[in-house]
Amino acid sequence: MKVIELKNLSKIYNPDTIPVRAINDVTLSVEEGEFTAIVGPSGCGKTTLLNMIGGLDISSEGSVDIGGVSINEMSESELTTFRLQHIGFVFQAYNLIPVLTAKENIEFIMVLQNRDAKTMQERSDDLLDRMGIKDQRDRRPSELSGGQQQRVAVARALASRPKFVLADEPTANLDSGSTEALLDTMAKLNKEEKITFIFSTHDQRVIDRAKRIIKLVDGEIVSDEPR
Amino acid sequence: MILSLAWKNIWRSKRRSFVVMSAVAIGVWSIIFMVSFYNSMIGAISRNSLQHDYSHIQIHHESYLSEPGLGFQVKKPSMLMKFPSQISDIEAVSARLIVNGMVASPKTNLGIQVYAIDPADERAVTALSGFLTAGDYFTNIKRNPILLSQKLAEKLKVKVRSKVVITVQDLEANIRAGAFRVSGIFHSKSPRINNGVIYVRHEDLSKLINLPDTAFNEFAYLLKDNESLIETKQMMEAKTNNLVRTYREIAPEFDMIEESSTISKQVITVIVMLALLFGIINTMLMAVLERTKEIGMLRAIGMFKSKIFFMIVLETFMISWVAAPMGLMAGFLTNLYFEKNGGLDLSQYAGALEQYGGDAIFYPVIAQSTYFFLMLAVMMTALIGAIYPAIKAVNLKPLEAIRKL
Numbered sequence: 001m002k003v004i005e006l007k008n009l010s011k012i013y014n015p016d017t018i019p020v021r022a023i024n025d026v027t028l029s030v031e032e033g034e035f036t037a038i039v040g041p042s043g044c045g046k047t048t049l050l051n052m053i054g055g056l057d058i059s060s061e062g063s064v065d066i067g068g069v070s071i072n073e074m075s076e077s078e079l080t081t082f083r084l085q086h087i088g089f090v091f092q093a094y095n096l097i098p099v100l101t102a103k104e105n106i107e108f109i110m111v112l113q114n115r116d117a118k119t120m121q122e123r124s125d126d127l128l129d130r131m132g133i134k135d136q137r138d139r140r141p142s143e144l145s146g147g148q149q150q151r152v153a154v155a156r157a158l159a160s161r162p163k164f165v166l167a168d169e170p171t172a173n174l175d176s177g178s179t180e181a182l183l184d185t186m187a188k189l190n191k192e193e194k195i196t197f198i199f200s201t202h203d204q205r206v207i208d209r210a211k212r213i214i215k216l217v218d219g220e221i222v223s224d225e226p227r
Numbered sequence: 228m229i230l231s232l233a234w235k236n237i238w239r240s241k242r243r244s245f246v247v248m249s250a251v252a253i254g255v256w257s258i259i260f261m262v263s264f265y266n267s268m269i270g271a272i273s274r275n276s277l278q279h280d281y282s283h284i285q286i287h288h289e290s291y292l293s294e295p296g297l298g299f300q301v302k303k304p305s306m307l308m309k310f311p312s313q314i315s316d317i318e319a320v321s322a323r324l325i326v327n328g329m330v331a332s333p334k335t336n337l338g339i340q341v342y343a344i345d346p347a348d349e350r351a352v353t354a355l356s357g358f359l360t361a362g363d364y365f366t367n368i369k370r371n372p373i374l375l376s377q378k379l380a381e382k383l384k385v386k387v388r389s390k391v392v393i394t395v396q397d398l399e400a401n402i403r404a405g406a407f408r409v410s411g412i413f414h415s416k417s418p419r420i421n422n423g424v425i426y427v428r429h430e431d432l433s434k435l436i437n438l439p440d441t442a443f444n445e446f447a448y449l450l451k452d453n454e455s456l457i458e459t460k461q462m463m464e465a466k467t468n469n470l471v472r473t474y475r476e477i478a479p480e481f482d483m484i485e486e487s488s489t490i491s492k493q494v495i496t497v498i499v500m501l502a503l504l505f506g507i508i509n510t511m512l513m514a515v516l517e518r519t520k521e522i523g524m525l526r527a528i529g530m531f532k533s534k535i536f537f538m539i540v541l542e543t544f545m546i547s548w549v550a551a552p553m554g555l556m557a558g559f560l561t562n563l564y565f566e567k568n569g570g571l572d573l574s575q576y577a578g579a580l581e582q583y584g585g586d587a588i589f590y591p592v593i594a595q596s597t598y599f600f601l602m603l604a605v606m607m608t609a610l611i612g613a614i615y616p617a618i619k620a621v622n623l624k625p626l627e628a629i630r631k632l
Binding site: 051054056057077080081083084085089091093095097098099100104107108109111112113156160 | 228229231232235236238239520521524525526527528529530531532534625626629
């Protein structure tokens, strides 16, 4: 089942002055349960592509279908709802809310979804357990290591039960140990629960664990290989 | 959780929150202090004029105002004297015969108004006996005693038991003069009384100008409280065809003073609230600026603009909810302190204050509704102050905000 389908997707910055084609005529689809890495040198358009898939950026040309629904024509409010219900985000800098504990950070997205307290409690406990950070539940981000913070961020992304998780350079700020531990956790979730992960990365450790590698150069797909 | 998040957000920058909370608390406190101060001052001026000079209601002959003097005496004075027993809201009455004249001492003479009164009745209405600074209340001099103010005594260079001569015109415009002796010297809170009124017994003046002891041209009534003023006036009007006026009609400056006081209080409140408004806007803008990236993240993961707006407004409200009661409490305690410790003593400005009929010691006066109103005003200010930063927050583009360093 196709989770993401991009057709002739392009992103052109400064179209009226000096046009810069960040993404050029990209067509691809992602099936449910994939563990995909979008790779390429800095400035090749990885993050831009991820942002368009996540509905954070609007394409100049082409279409983005998520679970069979086109997001191109959605209003800002519809996109917000769509992101909340269907997409999980993991950011390079974790972007946790500093005044909330690990558990509260995970539950926050479910508050936005208006889930009941019991569901939130069960889901956050489960995710904390699976991420291996149960004993850090009442700690604030500043009291956690980078790896632990990123696990909280992944747990938060999963808390809303999204169709897929977009992770923009998730290991860029992590040491080797934390990177391996995080990748192990995500790979396990992917294998056991068929959760779809799409990374943008140029971290070889991530690339080595990916099941599909899409290589971008100058905004164009130059290779798309399963492993 | 948004409530909890908003509360926790306030304490991210403790120093900044403390500063803005202090500003709100001090602002509220200063308004309470100023309003109490104004109320006390205006209250004293009104009370002093009311108790020492005009009384609540006065009755004159209907033509007296166009030609003040002996020509237009009140009609049916005996009936007017009975009003306190007929109208329950009347506390006391004093019948007066007022005539312009001259008072002469061996040193100088002055133009004055002579108030011929019944000492017991006048004491009940104006508490005149309580203002004596020297001498006695008409009792130490048997023949033609007179009371005059300290100010007039100094001008005339007389003291208790000194002799003065009062010259007035009788009904036929004949000049009549009589020798009086100073029985007491008083210091009233009314500048008008201090500057030019002397009191004699009605029987002495009526004898001097050859009028019957039922001749009066003014009746002054003290009411039990101010609330029944209009109602009592209407009841009096129904019973007499003399001119009945309340102190507000006699001295329209009361309304002017009260209105200007109200405007002053409003202006002060608005100025303080404006200062708070800009303080709140500045603080919340800083808070939004500092959390640009986080707000971008919240928008990215699916937090609606309305919830972000609500969160910022809630944070502002919470700051005010904490600070305003602190200011109210500080104001309340300050007032309580002055109430329990003899008031705020401004004796060094007593001269200036007396010119306006005020007291040198201020006892804070504030209506309980003012506390409620101030709380409401702070909440409104907080709401207005929150709008601009909240709009800035919701207008952040998630992508651009996340990229901010």
